[in-house]
Amino acid sequence: MITEPLILSIKLAAVVSALLFLIGVPLAGWLSITRLRWKFLIEAVVALPIVLPPTVLGYYILVSISPDSILGSMYLDVFGSALPFSFEGLVFASILYSLPFAVQPFLASFESVDPRLSEAAWTLGASRLKTFLTIVIPSSVQGLITGGVLSFAHTLGEFGVVLLVGGNIPGSTRVVSISIYDNVQALEYEQAGQTALTLLVFSFLVLSVVYATNRRVWAIWPKHF
Amino acid sequence: MGDMAKTLLIDIEKIFPDRRVSMRTELDLATSWTVLFGPSGAGKTTILRCLAGLEKPDYGEIRYDGETWFSSNGPSFVPPQKRRIGFFFQDYALFPHLSVRGNIRYNLTGTPASDKEARVEEMIETFGLSGLEERNVRTLSGGEKQKVALARTLCRRPRLLLLDEPFAALDTPSRIRFRKELRALLDGFDIPIILVTHDRTEALSLGDRMIVMDRGMVLQAGPITEVFSKPNQKTTAGIVGMENVFPGTLTEKRDGLALVKVKDVLLEAVDIGLTPGQVMVGIRAEDIILETSEGARSSARNRLHGTIKAVMPEESLVRLTIDCGFPIDALITRESREEMGLEVLTEVTLSVKATVIHLFPH
Numbered sequence: 001m002i003t004e005p006l007i008l009s010i011k012l013a014a015v016v017s018a019l020l021f022l023i024g025v026p027l028a029g030w031l032s033i034t035r036l037r038w039k040f041l042i043e044a045v046v047a048l049p050i051v052l053p054p055t056v057l058g059y060y061i062l063v064s065i066s067p068d069s070i071l072g073s074m075y076l077d078v079f080g081s082a083l084p085f086s087f088e089g090l091v092f093a094s095i096l097y098s099l100p101f102a103v104q105p106f107l108a109s110f111e112s113v114d115p116r117l118s119e120a121a122w123t124l125g126a127s128r129l130k131t132f133l134t135i136v137i138p139s140s141v142q143g144l145i146t147g148g149v150l151s152f153a154h155t156l157g158e159f160g161v162v163l164l165v166g167g168n169i170p171g172s173t174r175v176v177s178i179s180i181y182d183n184v185q186a187l188e189y190e191q192a193g194q195t196a197l198t199l200l201v202f203s204f205l206v207l208s209v210v211y212a213t214n215r216r217v218w219a220i221w222p223k224h225f
Numbered sequence: 226m227g228d229m230a231k232t233l234l235i236d237i238e239k240i241f242p243d244r245r246v247s248m249r250t251e252l253d254l255a256t257s258w259t260v261l262f263g264p265s266g267a268g269k270t271t272i273l274r275c276l277a278g279l280e281k282p283d284y285g286e287i288r289y290d291g292e293t294w295f296s297s298n299g300p301s302f303v304p305p306q307k308r309r310i311g312f313f314f315q316d317y318a319l320f321p322h323l324s325v326r327g328n329i330r331y332n333l334t335g336t337p338a339s340d341k342e343a344r345v346e347e348m349i350e351t352f353g354l355s356g357l358e359e360r361n362v363r364t365l366s367g368g369e370k371q372k373v374a375l376a377r378t379l380c381r382r383p384r385l386l387l388l389d390e391p392f393a394a395l396d397t398p399s400r401i402r403f404r405k406e407l408r409a410l411l412d413g414f415d416i417p418i419i420l421v422t423h424d425r426t427e428a429l430s431l432g433d434r435m436i437v438m439d440r441g442m443v444l445q446a447g448p449i450t451e452v453f454s455k456p457n458q459k460t461t462a463g464i465v466g467m468e469n470v471f472p473g474t475l476t477e478k479r480d481g482l483a484l485v486k487v488k489d490v491l492l493e494a495v496d497i498g499l500t501p502g503q504v505m506v507g508i509r510a511e512d513i514i515l516e517t518s519e520g521a522r523s524s525a526r527n528r529l530h531g532t533i534k535a536v537m538p539e540e541s542l543v544r545l546t547i548d549c550g551f552p553i554d555a556l557i558t559r560e561s562r563e564e565m566g567l568e569v570l571t572e573v574t575l576s577v578k579a580t581v582i583h584l585f586p587h
Contacts, residue, residue, distance in 0.1 A: 119279050120318035122305040124381065126332040134331075138322040 004171060005179035006198060012087070012175060013155040016094040020102040020151045023095065025144075028106035029132055047100045054097070054160025061093045062165050085167045090175075093165040094155045101150040109143020110136055149210045153203060230255055231290040233385070233417075237282035239271055246271045246441035247285075252434070254290065254385070254417040258408075260432035260449065261421045263464060267438040269421040273387050276419065277312045278305035289385070311383035311416075315390045317374040319362040325349075326358040329377045348376040351410065367395045368403055375407075379414055386411070388420045392427060404430055405586060425466060429453070429505045429585040437461050453507065454554070468510040468554045472587065475501045482526070482579060488550045493526040494582035505585040510544065510556035512581035516574045517565050525576035529553075533571045536562075547573060 027046070031039060049057055065072045065083040075083050083089035113136050121131040137144070159177040166173030168182060176199050183192035231254040238247040246268030252259055261269045274280040276287065278294065281302060287295040294303045305312075319328050330345045349355055352372040357365065362373060371391065378386065391407065392400045408431055411418060422428055428435060429449065436446040437456075444461045445452050453470035456462035473487040483496040485506055492506065514525065531549030538544075543562045545555045555575065557567075567573065 114318070116314050116316065116318040117320060119277075119305070120312070120314060120320075121332065122279070123277055123308075123310060123312040124332045124377065125306050125309075125334065127306060130332065135320060139320075 005174050005176045005195065006202075008087075008171070008174065009156055009176040009199075010202075012090060012094060013152045015091055016098055016155045017102070017148050017152040019091070019095055020098060021144075021148065024099065024102035024106050024147060024151075025137070028103050028110055029136070031103075031107050032110040032136075033128070033132075046103050049097050050100050054158065055164060057097060058093065058161040058164030061096060061161065065089055065092060065165075084165060085169060085173060087166075087172050090162060090166040090173055093161050094158060097158055097161045098151040098154045101154045102147040105143045105147035105150060106140070109140035109146075112143075113139045145210060149207065153207065156199070156203060233276075233290070234286065234288040235272070235276070237272075237275055237285035237287060237295070239268075239275060239280065239282045244268075244441055248272050248436075248438075248443050249285075250436060250443060250446050252417075252419075256433050257412065257415075257418055258432050259417070259419045259434045259436065260428045261419060261436050261438060262425075262428045262432075263423065263438035263444075265423055266440075267423075268441040269423075269438055270389055271441075272438075273312075273389055273419065273421050276385075277310055277387055278303060278308050279312070309381075309384050311378035311381075311386040313374055313378055313386070313388040313391050315393050317370045317394070319370055319373055319377075321361075321363050324359050324361055325354055325365070325373050328362055328373055329380050331377065333381060344380055348380045351413075352376045368399050371395065371403060375410070379416075382414075383416060386414075386416045386418045388418060390421055390423075392422075392424070407431070426585060429470065429507065430587060437464055439464055450505070454552075466509075467507045467583070468556075469506075469508040469513075471506050471551055473504055473506045475499055475504045475584070477501070483584060485582075485584065490529060490550045492577070492582055493579045494584050495579050497584060499584055499586050503587045505587045507583040507585065508553070508577060508581060510554040511542075512577065513553070513555035514576040515545070515547075515555055515557060515561075515565070515567070516576060517567075517571070518574075523576055524578070526579040527575075527577040527582070529575040529577070531573060531575065533567060533569050533573060536567070536569060543567075547575065549575060 031043065062084055063069065065075070067073055067076050067082050072083055083092060117135050117139065118131050121135050122128070126134065157177065159181070162173065162175055162178060166175075168174050168178050174182075176195060180192045180195050183189070183195065233252040233254055235252070236249045238245060261272060263269055271280060275282050275295070282295060282297070284297045285295075286293065286297065289308075293301055294308060295301065320331060323331065326345060326349070329348055330341065333341045333344070336344065349358060352375060354369070354372060354376065357369065362370060365373065392404060395403060404427060420431055432449040434447065435449045435452045437444045437452060439460055444464070445457045450470050450472060452461070453465050453467050456465055456468075462468070471487050473485040473492070475483055475485050477484040478496050478501070481496050483494050483499060485492045485494055485504060487506055494506070529549040531547040531553070533545050534548050534552065535546040536543060537546075538559070539556070541559060542556050543559055545557065545562075545567065547553050547555060553575070
């Protein structure tokens with residue numbers, strides 16, 4: 001009953017935060033070193049999901065991945081299934097939705113690494129990429145953890161985007177928040193309460209463990225959000 | 226020995242919104258220590274960073290032994306990775322997530338693994354870091370950090386070593402101790418060194434050649450004794466602040482005095498705990514007292530005899546250059562000069578108190 005949506009939510013959050021590492025680290029790394037004049041536009045685009053209502057974001061994602069769109073038809077051709085109302089579609093939407101919660105802490109921690117350290121590495125012959133991988137990344141562990149936790153938690157708690165893009169398909173797109181909404185609609189308050197409590201306790205435990213083992217996270221996150 | 230002297234040509238200009246820094250000089254790389262000297266904000270560090278490739282000049286060129294590192298016509302820029310230089314940062318810039326050994330062996334590519342380890346060991350040995358190899362660099366003292374930073378730089382045998390205020394982060398007693406050690410250590414590597422400092426004692430202790438900078442411009446360049454003794458303009462004199470500087474030998478110490486031989490003259494100075502050997506002797510021109518007759522007893526420890534070689538008025542004062550085996554400048558008032566009738570070729574006696582003779586280990 002409540003385990004299926006919960007497992008689905010955790011799976012979604014885990015996949016999304018893992019992918020956000022792969023996308024967010026290079027993106028934040030690039031943003032931290034680029035001298036491109038239009039960098040602020042990219043930063044603004046990345047930050048959009050923070051201010052947009054999830055329904056607005058969800059609407060555009062739904063339109064852009066529908067089989068009628070370029071992206072949606074390409075996906076359909078390659079994988080033989082449509083993105084909307086599928087787990088994969090949910091992953092795609094969640095990546096966009098949680099992008100700022102990964103990229104901003106990553107970027108903040110990359111930018112707080114003393115530039116002298118990178119310069120020292122360059123004079124020791126290390127390329128820019130090697131310097132980023134061996135000096136900047138290891139000095140940014142706190143920010144990487146923060147970004148990972150925030151994007152995980154944010155994905156776990158999403159509702160509006162999921163409802164628009166994923167719908168309510170048990171085992172595929174019916175995540176915890178949807179199932180609670182469903183229960184309440186059906187006046188199953190007891191069921192809703194159990195699920196809500198499980199999510200609350202789980203989220204609290206995850207965040208407590210992270211903050212307890214990683215004190216400096218506090219110093220980073222309230223400043224930027 | 227037959228082959229052409231290697232030189233470093235620096236002819237650059239860097240423009241900032243509020244100031245500009247320029248330098249035009251050619252350094253003989255056989256000279257081991259060149260000091261870039263001047264007050265803070267003079268542009269010394271900018272020049273050093275341009276040499277390292279960490280900053281790009283706006284105009285001009287940098288050529289190292291025929292190899293172009295930077296040229297604004299026909300744009301060429303060799304990145305810091307390719308210059309094979311060593312750069313020592315004022316605050317050391319040690320990698321905080323690595324151990325002492327990890328810092329020293331960072332990016333030691335292009336050397337066979339066994340060679341690499343041997344070289345790292347040699348550096349640890351040379352810089353007296355044995356026992357600290359696995360320590361995190363954050364837990365080291367200032368002096369130890371300085372050594373790790375030097376070992377890390379020298380481990381890859383750079384062609385040129387750039388030191389940006391290497392003693393700035395140390396307290397005074399360690400500064401004096403490490404200065405002495407540094408010169409001894411680095412002389413073993415036989416690498417040309419450019420040192421940035423605003424500390425006169427440091428310049429005199431370490432430099433062979435000196436470039437004086439102020440407000441982004443080079444005021445004077447030349448052998449260190451020459452720059453100190455013959456500043457080419459008032460600003461330089463104000464910055465270097467000591468007119469008479471000559472090499473000497475500390476021969477003996479007794480009763481708190483150090484006996485220093487300059488040419489054939491023996492000077493008595495206050496012993497500041499130097500060891501016998503080569504020293505630089507500095508005397509300010511205004512600290513010298515002139516007498517015309519071999520007169521009464523005086524409390525001054527040093528009495529030198531010489532002949533006036535030149536007389537140069539300087540505002541309300543007069544600068545006299547006196548030959549007493551070596552040239553020495555004295556600064557006296559116009560009144561004194563008139564009363565004593567001092568002219569070129571007048572024979573005089575110089576009284577110099579032991580306390581105004583400054584000694585610098587060299």
